[in-house]
Amino acid sequence: MSTSDVTEEEMHGQKPGRDAVTGAAGVVGEQQRRERDARPSERHADDGEFASYYGRPVINAIVWEAPAIGGYLFLGGLAGASSALAAGAELTGRPGLARPLRYTALAAISGSTAALIYDLGRPERFLNMLRVFKPTSPMSVGSWILMGYGPLAGVSAVTALTGWFPRTGRLATYGAGAMGALVATYTAPLVCDTAVPAWHEGYRYMPFVFASSAVAAAGGAGLIGAPTEQSGPARRAAVGGAIAETAVSTAMEHRMGLSGELYGRGTAGRYMRAAKTLTLAGAAGAVLGRRSRVASALSGAALVAGSACTRLGVFHAGRQSQEDPKYTVVPQRRRRDARERAENAQV
Amino acid sequence: MNVSTDSGAEQPRLGFFTDTSVCIGCKACEVACKEWNMVPEDGLDFTGMSFDNTGGLSADTWRHVAFVEQREPLAHQETGLGRRDTVDLGMPSFELPGASAAPEERGEFRWLMSSDVCKHCTHAACVDVCPTGALFHTEFDTVVVQQDICNGCGYCIPACPYGVIDRREDDGRAWKCTLCYDRVGDGLEPACAKACPTDSIQFGDLDELRERAAQRLEDLHGAGVSSARLYGEDPDDGVGGNGAFFLLLDEPEVYGLPPDPVVTTRDLPSMWRHAGAAAVVMLAGVAATFLGGRK
Numbered sequence: 001m002s003t004s005d006v007t008e009e010e011m012h013g014q015k016p017g018r019d020a021v022t023g024a025a026g027v028v029g030e031q032q033r034r035e036r037d038a039r040p041s042e043r044h045a046d047d048g049e050f051a052s053y054y055g056r057p058v059i060n061a062i063v064w065e066a067p068a069i070g071g072y073l074f075l076g077g078l079a080g081a082s083s084a085l086a087a088g089a090e091l092t093g094r095p096g097l098a099r100p101l102r103y104t105a106l107a108a109i110s111g112s113t114a115a116l117i118y119d120l121g122r123p124e125r126f127l128n129m130l131r132v133f134k135p136t137s138p139m140s141v142g143s144w145i146l147m148g149y150g151p152l153a154g155v156s157a158v159t160a161l162t163g164w165f166p167r168t169g170r171l172a173t174y175g176a177g178a179m180g181a182l183v184a185t186y187t188a189p190l191v192c193d194t195a196v197p198a199w200h201e202g203y204r205y206m207p208f209v210f211a212s213s214a215v216a217a218a219g220g221a222g223l224i225g226a227p228t229e230q231s232g233p234a235r236r237a238a239v240g241g242a243i244a245e246t247a248v249s250t251a252m253e254h255r256m257g258l259s260g261e262l263y264g265r266g267t268a269g270r271y272m273r274a275a276k277t278l279t280l281a282g283a284a285g286a287v288l289g290r291r292s293r294v295a296s297a298l299s300g301a302a303l304v305a306g307s308a309c310t311r312l313g314v315f316h317a318g319r320q321s322q323e324d325p326k327y328t329v330v331p332q333r334r335r336r337d338a339r340e341r342a343e344n345a346q347v
Numbered sequence: 348m349n350v351s352t353d354s355g356a357e358q359p360r361l362g363f364f365t366d367t368s369v370c371i372g373c374k375a376c377e378v379a380c381k382e383w384n385m386v387p388e389d390g391l392d393f394t395g396m397s398f399d400n401t402g403g404l405s406a407d408t409w410r411h412v413a414f415v416e417q418r419e420p421l422a423h424q425e426t427g428l429g430r431r432d433t434v435d436l437g438m439p440s441f442e443l444p445g446a447s448a449a450p451e452e453r454g455e456f457r458w459l460m461s462s463d464v465c466k467h468c469t470h471a472a473c474v475d476v477c478p479t480g481a482l483f484h485t486e487f488d489t490v491v492v493q494q495d496i497c498n499g500c501g502y503c504i505p506a507c508p509y510g511v512i513d514r515r516e517d518d519g520r521a522w523k524c525t526l527c528y529d530r531v532g533d534g535l536e537p538a539c540a541k542a543c544p545t546d547s548i549q550f551g552d553l554d555e556l557r558e559r560a561a562q563r564l565e566d567l568h569g570a571g572v573s574s575a576r577l578y579g580e581d582p583d584d585g586v587g588g589n590g591a592f593f594l595l596l597d598e599p600e601v602y603g604l605p606p607d608p609v610v611t612t613r614d615l616p617s618m619w620r621h622a623g624a625a626a627v628v629m630l631a632g633v634a635a636t637f638l639g640g641r642k
Contacts (some may be wrong), residue, residue: 119498121519
């Protein structure tokens with residue numbers, strides 16, 4: 001019998017000592033003895049210990065690319081909220097605010113759709129998305145939302161540019177504004193409807209994070225594109241969206257359970273901290289620099305960048321929670337143990 | 348709701364029962380699956396962790412034999428009389444190893460082997476989230492990807508709670524076990540079950556397999572192997588039961604299986620409600636920004 005003892009624990013940094021002889025009390029360290037004596041059946045997830053298959057992930061790696069799908073989520077939000085804000089600006093007679101937002105919406109939704117198609121394994125089969133309508137698949141629902149929204153955003157932007165068919169353009173802007181709320185929020189169920197712990201467990205908060213982040217970004221786009229005398233609503237949207245985004249995403253990280261901690265760690269942590277810094281700085285700049293076109297535009301750019309960082313942070317938190325089996329196993333083990341305890345108590 | 352369940356009167360549900368207590372880790376299932384289904388090479392890797400150099404299920408691995416090495420006695424070997432200080436040095440002899448020693452003197456060691464496969468869930472998250480309809484439930488209630496439809500969106504991959512389905516990089520589409528849809532349609536058993544030399548992999552009508560599994564579990568418990576348990580056979584679990592279920596000798600997570608999987612779409616109605624609420628709040632918030640005067 002071999003004397004080396006290859007167990008999953010040793011994959012976590014503890015090198016098998018050359019003297020780790022089977023069962024020999026004199027040469028086995030106290031720590032190793034304790035670990036060896038803790039039978040899997042006696043280990044509890046509550047103690048922070050859990051079993052895994054050589055530390056390998058339970059669920060498979062996410063094949064989406066961070067820039068493509070992070071960009072898809074961010075640009076969809078920017079487009080949807082820009083359309084909503086543009087519709088309000090149109091309705092209240094602020095063409096100087098509506099016009100740049102109508103352009104922003106078309107550019108962003110084009111980029112979002114392009115990123116989605118680029119990330120497909122078979123981009124030439126994108127139209128297969130429209131073979132069926134499946135409410136059980138947020139990506140199917142999202143594709144149909146894009147098919148409805150995209151042409152409206154297109155007509156809205158082209159009529160703004162050319163000045164042709166102004167009434168049609170206005171109607172398209174209103175339609176895009178109403179649908180924009182769906183465009184900005186459907187991506188939350190899209191990422192949450194997976195077995196990825198850091199996404200699924202946050203599903204009650206994610207739509208509000210995405211919606212508020214989208215509003216902050218659209219407010220930022222308005223501050224960049226609109227003259228200061230018409231940018232009041234964009235400024236209020238920027239500040240309100242920024243405060244809501246920071247509050248809701250902080251609440252999500254603290255309340256979603258074990259994998260919430262990942263939003264503060266590694267790449268995800270860096271993006272989430274950058275997002276909060278940029279968003280709050282942008283909001284402060286939007287208030288303090290309200291008389292300056294340049295300060296407003298810079299604040300707007302910070303808000304747009306902060307919104308992109310939020311999506312990338314969410315994306316990386318999901319990836320990190322997939323890579324470590326702890327985030328899959330421990331919550332499920334606790335749930336199962338609790339259920340079994342309850343069943344035993346009934347008997 | 349599966350159409351095939353509703354019309355299931357004449358066509359019983361087919362599946363696998365993988366009894367890991369008799370798996371010898373020969374990997375004949377992996378080889379047979381690759382050959383029959385023409386699955387490409389999945390990397391000539393050396394993991395350095397056990398005899399398992401396959402790693403796990405992926406687009407190019409539809410059967411995966413796990414090797415778990417443990418300092419554990421099998422349940423019926425447990426003596427509890429402080430035998431841990433004995434060491435079997437494994438010195439060469441003319442006898443079979445351990446033949447002259449009493450069971451409790453053989454040292455504590457066991458090797459768990461288990462052939463993993465797609466679970467063919469009753470409520471399959473991959474089928475639910477597939478935006479093209481490429482993934483579907485067959486008339487045998489198995490789950491199959493239609494390769495001429497799949498556009499490689501990759502959504503099914505994070506949706507699967509077991510880490511089964513994956514995207515083939517040079518091909519761009521999602522691939523996984525088909526439960527040999529081409530063979531079972533012709534009345535043949537799947538390649539892995541056909542090749543298994545110990546009948547660790549059993550194929551057949553799911554109802555019959557469940558009866559067989561219950562009997563096997565009873566026998567093992569009677570023989571003192573108290574750690575034996577079934578995994579995925581319960582139609583009331585988070586995925587509505589598996590079409591391919593297992594008899595395990597330790598906790599599922601030891602084999603790399605999730606201990607309490609739930610189909611993610613169970614929460615989808617609530618997700619849509621939250622998203623709808625967020626959309627309404629967003630429109631109200633944007634409208635409110637226009638209330639504050641002409642500035």
